[in-house]
Amino acid sequence: MVEVDKLKKAVKGELEVLADEKGLSIVRIKNKKLLTKLAWQLKEAFDLLYCISVVDYSPDFELNYIFSNYSNSDLFIIKVNITEKDFAVDSIAGIFNSANWEEREAYDLFGIKFNGHPDLRRILLPEDWPGHPLRKDFKVDDEVRNWTGLDLKF
Amino acid sequence: MENSIRLNIGPVHPAMHGVLKLILDVKGDTIIKAQTEIGFLHRASEKIAELRYFANYYPIMDKLDYVSALNMEILYASAVEKAANIEIPPRAVYIRTIMAEMQRIMSHLVFIGSFGEDLGNMTGFIWALRERELLMTLVEKISGGRLAPMYICNGGMFYDFPQGIEDDILKALSIIENKVNHEYHAMFTKNQIFLSRTKGVGIITKDMIKKYGITGPIARASGINRDLRKVSPYLAYDKVDFEIPVESDGDTYSRFLVRTLEILESIKIIRQCIKDLPAGPYKTAVPWIIRIPKKDTFIKQESPRGEMGIFLVTDGSDKPYRLKLRSPTFFAIHALEELLVNIKVADAFVIVASVDPVMGEVDR
Numbered sequence: 001m002v003e004v005d006k007l008k009k010a011v012k013g014e015l016e017v018l019a020d021e022k023g024l025s026i027v028r029i030k031n032k033k034l035l036t037k038l039a040w041q042l043k044e045a046f047d048l049l050y051c052i053s054v055v056d057y058s059p060d061f062e063l064n065y066i067f068s069n070y071s072n073s074d075l076f077i078i079k080v081n082i083t084e085k086d087f088a089v090d091s092i093a094g095i096f097n098s099a100n101w102e103e104r105e106a107y108d109l110f111g112i113k114f115n116g117h118p119d120l121r122r123i124l125l126p127e128d129w130p131g132h133p134l135r136k137d138f139k140v141d142d143e144v145r146n147w148t149g150l151d152l153k154f
Numbered sequence: 155m156e157n158s159i160r161l162n163i164g165p166v167h168p169a170m171h172g173v174l175k176l177i178l179d180v181k182g183d184t185i186i187k188a189q190t191e192i193g194f195l196h197r198a199s200e201k202i203a204e205l206r207y208f209a210n211y212y213p214i215m216d217k218l219d220y221v222s223a224l225n226m227e228i229l230y231a232s233a234v235e236k237a238a239n240i241e242i243p244p245r246a247v248y249i250r251t252i253m254a255e256m257q258r259i260m261s262h263l264v265f266i267g268s269f270g271e272d273l274g275n276m277t278g279f280i281w282a283l284r285e286r287e288l289l290m291t292l293v294e295k296i297s298g299g300r301l302a303p304m305y306i307c308n309g310g311m312f313y314d315f316p317q318g319i320e321d322d323i324l325k326a327l328s329i330i331e332n333k334v335n336h337e338y339h340a341m342f343t344k345n346q347i348f349l350s351r352t353k354g355v356g357i358i359t360k361d362m363i364k365k366y367g368i369t370g371p372i373a374r375a376s377g378i379n380r381d382l383r384k385v386s387p388y389l390a391y392d393k394v395d396f397e398i399p400v401e402s403d404g405d406t407y408s409r410f411l412v413r414t415l416e417i418l419e420s421i422k423i424i425r426q427c428i429k430d431l432p433a434g435p436y437k438t439a440v441p442w443i444i445r446i447p448k449k450d451t452f453i454k455q456e457s458p459r460g461e462m463g464i465f466l467v468t469d470g471s472d473k474p475y476r477l478k479l480r481s482p483t484f485f486a487i488h489a490l491e492e493l494l495v496n497i498k499v500a501d502a503f504v505i506v507a508s509v510d511p512v513m514g515e516v517d518r
Contacts, residue, residue, distance in 0.1 A: 023386075047364055048364070048367050048369075049367055050367075050454070050461075050463060050480055051463060051465065051478060051480040053465040053476070053478035054478075055467050055475070055476045056476070064450070064465065066452060066463075066465065066480075068454075070364060070373075070378060070380055071380075072385060073382065073385045073386035073454075075452065077452070096367070097365045097366060097367075098365070098366050098367030098485055098488070100488065101484065101485070101488050109200075122193075123192065123193060124192065124193040124196045124517060124518070125193060125196065126193075133198060133201055134200060134201055
């Protein structure tokens with residue numbers, strides 16, 4: 001599709017096209033620093049961030065950014081891999097506002113840091129919850145089992 | 155902030171739908187800052203999916219959006235069937251369409267009722283639930299369950315339609331159509347008190363919709379003509395004739411009107427589906443435990459609250475490797491933080507009700 005060619009030109013060889021059929025394009029970027037640049041490029045054609053889905057292939061984590069469009073139902077999926085050693089990626093909340101809560105959710109359930117996020121707090125779980133439960137290495141241990149809740153100060 | 159009072163509303167409060175918490179900074183009667191807090195109904199649905207066989211996840215889907223359980227079941231079934239390349243027979247497609255639309259009517263009736271209740275219109279609540287009961291009885295006859303029916307399974311559904319249920323559905327639909335066209339108009343759209351409480355309140359502009367990624371009836375009330383049933387038809391929606399109600403004002407009244415008109419469109423769809431309901435098998439035989447090869451599947455469908463999506467990652471085992479649920483209200487709740495600023499506290503409840511949040515689906 002047109003968008004894929006445009007993006008390829010923008011990031012010069014750092015893009016691996018996994019699927020490019022009618023209504024669905026999947027690309028993988030090798031350098032995670034290029035994500036924000038790609039998101040800016042993409043915003044003209046795909047103005048709706050559907051969701052950010054993180055998949056745990058320990059020690060690698062794969063982030064799937066799923067974009068769509070308000071005028072048709074085309075999908076554009078960007079895959080970014082990050083490793084446990086460098087467990088952070090640039091936030092795109094400044095480009096797509098709807099990414100704000102999705103990134104908070106990914107931080108909450110996987111512990112991924114989003115650089116430049118305006119308000120990176122837990123969203124679904126309590127502030128003092130031990131660990132990040134959607135990771136494959138999350139164990140239901142005594143700390144989780146005996147968790148009683150926030151120490152509220154009145 | 156100076157001279158302002160912090161008001162904590164919820165998570166358990168009669169005017170909050172489910173367990174949504176609002177933290178409002180109030181100056182006089184005007185809200186100057188609004189924060190939302192979610193997660194009180196977090197039940198780790200995504201984690202549970204990784205521990206269960208594909209066929210055993212339906213009860214969890216039921217309890218996600220408990221007001222529209224059948225839509226959730228159909229969405230999950232479609233995701234598994236797309237990943238495993240299972241074809242379902244045409245009769246199953248039509249039955250699923252009928253059930254999805256019946257559930258949509260029920261969900262919108264609950265919205266109308268609870269919206270009326272939040273405005274102090276208790277009669278509206280009783281009336282809407284009275285009509286919903288007609289369809290609830292039918293769902294109970296068909297599936298055996300009411301709120302969490304457990305009707306859909308991989309490859310089709312558990313039971314065929316009982317004999318003569320089509321006539322009962324048509325009878326119930328004409329009653330509902332009559333009530334919506336006459337009684338609800340008298341109670342809501344021609345009611346001066348209702349109009350003054352809802353018109354021009356809580357306006358969501360087109361830009362705000364795109365900024366926050368809101369979909370569904372809320373987006374259609376702001377003039378965005380997008381409905382996945384038309385844009386990318388699934389089930390039998392490309393074989394039936396219906397329209398998408400779109401309003402342009404973006405206020406709470408438009409959101410109410412869009413949902414009311416959608417009930418009438420759903421009635422139209424069910425009538426056509428019953429007329430064309432094909433004979434034949436109602437399910438493909440699928441083993442209880444299936445293995446799906448390594449792949450990613452993304453599927454999206456129009457739930458009564460917007461575009462619900464599932465991102466399913468399989469790795470060749472008999473359980474999902476990762477299941478991500480995209481919930482539409484999650485994004486709409488985010489917009490409340492901007493929407494509730496500079497309005498009166500009394501209107502805040504109307505606006506929250508007009509978003510029609512079901513926290514089971516937001517918190518997952």
